[in-house]
Amino acid sequence: MLTISQNIQDEWLSLSRAIKFKVLIGSVQYTGDDVVSFDYSGSSMGGTTLNVGATPINTISMKFNSIVPSLFVGMVVQPSIGIVLPDTTISYIPLGKFTITKFNRNVNDVETTLEASDFMLQLSKNYSSSITYPASLKNIAIEVAINAGVDYNVNNLNDLPDVWLPKKYTGGTLRDVAGYIAQFDAGFATFNRQGQLEFRRISGVELELGLDNYDESGFDKNEALSSVGKLTSSVTVGDTQQAISAGSGSNAIELTNPQMTQSLLNDISGRLSGISFSPYTLNWSGFPAIELGDSISIVDRSGSAVTVPVLSMSFSYDGGLSSTISADTSGSGTAVLTGSLTQKLQSYQEATQLAIGEVQQSADGKSKIFYGTQAPTKASVDDTWFKFSDDGVPQAFRYNGTSWEVVFESLSGTDGVGIAGVSVTYVATTDGSTTPTTGWTTAIPTVTQGKWLWSKTLTIFSDGNQTTTYSKTYVGVDGLQGVAGPAGYIVSNTAPANPSIGTVWQNTSVSPKQFKRWTGTDWVDHYIYSDNMVMSNGFITNAMISDATITSAKIAALDAGKITTGYLSASRIQASSITSDKLSITNGFITNAMISDATITSAKIASLSADKISAGTISGVTVRGISGGNYVQLNGGAATLQFVGTYNNGSINTTIEPLADAPTGRTILGTTADWYAGRTIRAVDNISTDALYKSGSAYMNLQINTLDGTNRNFIGSSDGKYGVIFWSGGLYLLYNGSAYNVKSILGGSTWTM
Structure with a gap:
């Protein structure tokens, strides 16, 4: 079987497949649109039993829907059948190379038919060897191909048995010698898809077909097994012919080969001994990668897998593809096949057909051709009948309406002369x-x-x-150019003159452009409906698409830049799908914002209204006035109030609360106190505060309780160790924490202020 990828094989075996066809004739290629029908017929070793050493001619025929120019007998034809793959590309499988043997151009029906055969036909020439003997089968096969003017598959010839023949074949054709070589290989000679000579045997299983690959009624199998039994031949011993045989069984195949020996016959029997199969016919959709000689496994209706060889195969294409493969050999009884003689008769028939090719063509393909020893009884005028004389010479007759007239009696010229x-x-x-x-x-x-x-x-x-x-x-000349038909589709800014009924006109003078169709009297609107239109890689400009007609399933991708109006519903935004690095808010509002703790730094706050601070503690900060240098600084256990300028009769409605463990209550700054710049109130551990006020011309200041346990007025250092203590009972100087009575120091003298 031809080597193809598994995905392409799956497409071929699919129930839904699109088939394509093309054919190269000379240098001109035609497609399935040009071809009405195509048929291929090929065989390998079919017959009553296996036809060992067969050299079949495979043929094609086709019909074109036009007159094909420049055809001649011998022209090379190369057909191919393809499958459309899911990516819309086409994978073609070649069917081989063929040469035209007959063609006909039917001017009345405007069609061309042709028939062609593979290159086996070119092996009909007489064989004359010029190589040195003994010679190997490979070298003899190469000489056959060269003398026939055909190519050969050197890799295939390398696999031929290592048999060396002592002398050359004489008195036969190139095709006869190819058949002798195929006998020693226990197979058949054929031409591959590249037009190269090959020798094949029945192979192992190349393909498996299940019940889903064919219609159950298309498989017809004979339950009786066919196998190779006994091989017979003859060898020349002195002046006599001596019969030889190999193998055993009721089925016998007689091989005629001038250089056969008992040893070679035994080798052939050994190669054929394992072949056993049920004769069958399978009508199915076909797979062109299958080759003649392949074996396939078919699951029958009982579920059993049956292995069968492909001994014959046909294809028919008429837009779709159908195929028949079969092995029609008999599985029982005694069948004696004189393989070489049968092949020789076939060669005579084919050569005779070529010789009277002009007779066949003159009948325009309408005459029939008969083969047999008895004159046909149901013949028409110009029918041809071939028969063979007792000595094997072919004769051809043409029916004149009442009797059969001799056309010729021999292909070999004068009697006795070759x-x-x-x-x-x-x-x-x-x-x-x-x-x-x-x-x-x-x-x-x-x-x-x-x-x-x-x-x-x-x-x-x-x-x-x-x-x-x-x-x-x-080679005929193309006819004169016919009168141009009316255009089916016209694009212009004015209505076409003299349109025919059905003409479509695209009016480009309006926007959007309009389609009109001519009814015979009027131009009416012409519509192209979407269910009749398939657009591949097309563009719709300024599309007028009905509202709410495009569903999400139709949209492959949508650029957010295309959304220029409307709003996205919050319910359609997935939670946690928008991250802060993708979000920028200008002059916006965040309601009930959920902001993680300790995530807003001072650098992020432009301004903060003090009335928004309703809880917590402010530590280590300075509170400044709206203008000037006034401020209150709180730093640890110290509080500093600074006022810039002089404030007379100022009013400061501020309460300073002491710590909870302070020995006394609180100090109230009165509304009538006179304040001066640079005054500082400090508190130390052993000083508690009371009212600070003006009493007459005397200023009451801080009090200290270090003398007799009673709070006294004190003016001095911040640590309470140095200063003046005074009250109505006396005046004391405080030095390094010790109090000295000023009166005692002065000796009772009195100062005059």
Whole structure:
């Protein structure tokens, strides 16, 4: 089986698949749109039993929906069948290379039909060996390909058995020798998809098909197993023929091979001994990667897997693809197949068909061709009948309406004289009446329209005589340009003149542009409905799309920059989905803000109204006035009040509360107190405060209780160790914490103020 990727194989075996077709003829490629139908037929080793050493010719036929120009017999045709992959690309599988054997152009029906065969047809030439013997099967196969003018698969030929033949084959064709080589390989000769000569055997399982890969009614299986039994042949011993055999069983295959030996026959039997299968036919959708000679496993309706070989295969394409694969060999009874003789009869038939190709073409494909020993009874005028004489010489007859007329009786010329060689040359000319005398070449020239392709066939017979025949083919010139039909679609800013019914006109003079259709009397609005339109990679400019018609499932991605109006509902924003680094608020309001503790620093606060501070403690700060240098500074256990300027009769309604463990109550700064700049009130551990007021011309200040346990007036240092203590009972000086009576110091004298 051809090697393809698993995903492509899955597409081929899918129930929903899109099939494509193309064909290259010469250098011109045609697609499935040009082809009405295509058929392929191929075989390998099919027959009553396995046809060991078969050299089948695989064929194609096709019909085109137009007149195809520049066709000639021998032109190379390369068809391919493809599958559309999910990414819309097309993966094609080639079906091979074929040469045209017949074609017909039907001008009345405007169609072209052609038939073509693979390169096996080119092995019909006589075989003449010039290599050194003994020679290996590989070297003989290469010589066959070279003499036929065909390519060969060198890797495949490397796998041929290591058999060396002592002498050359004589008296046969290149195709006969290819069949002999295939016998030693226990297989068949064929041409691969690249047009290369190959030798194949029945392979192991290449593909497995389940019940979901084919219609259950399409599989027909014979329960009787078919297997290779006995092989027979003959060898020349002296002047006599001696029969030889290998293997055993009721099924017998007789091989005719001039260089067969008992040892080689045993080897062939050994290669075939493991082959056993049920004859079957499978009609299904087809898989072009399967090759002749492959084995596949098919699950039947009982659920059992059956392994069968692909001995014949056909494809039919008419927009879709269908296929038939089968192995139609018999599984019981005695079947003697003289493989070489059967193949020789087939070669005669095919060669005869080529020889009367002009007869077949003159009947425009309407005549029938019959094969057999008895004259057909249901024939029409110009039908052809082939039969073989007792000595194997083919004869051809044409039916004239009442009887069969002899067309020819032999391909080999005069009785008893063989064909020594055939040479075919070609030349292109502009004159179809005068036979060219120069310019002949073995390569087929490119023939342009209006010229003639001449072919000259020189046949040399074994008695030295020769004949020359000529044929010619005219390549027609394209006809005159027909009258231009009415345009089906017109774009203009004015209505088209003389439109035909159904003409569509796009009016570009209005915006948006309008489509109009001509009814025969009026231009009416023409609509293109969305259910009839498929747009791939298209653009809709200024689309007028009905409101609420685009659902979220239709939107692949939406750029936030495209949302320029309206609001996003808060219920549609997922919690914790908007982080602070993505959020910027200008002149906005945050209601009931949830801000984490200790996250707002002073750098983030522009201003703060004091009435917003309703709880807690302010420590280590300075409170300043609205203007000037006035402030109150609180720092640990000290409080400092500073006033800039002189405040006479000022009013300070401030209460200073002492600590809870203070020995006395509180100090009230009265509303009539006179204050001066630079005054400082300090509190120390052993000083408690009372009223500070003016009594007459005397100022009452702080009090101290260090003398007799009674609070006394004191003016002095902040530590309470130095100063003056005074009251109505006396005046004392305080030095280093000790009090001295001034009166005692003065000796009772009195000062005059």
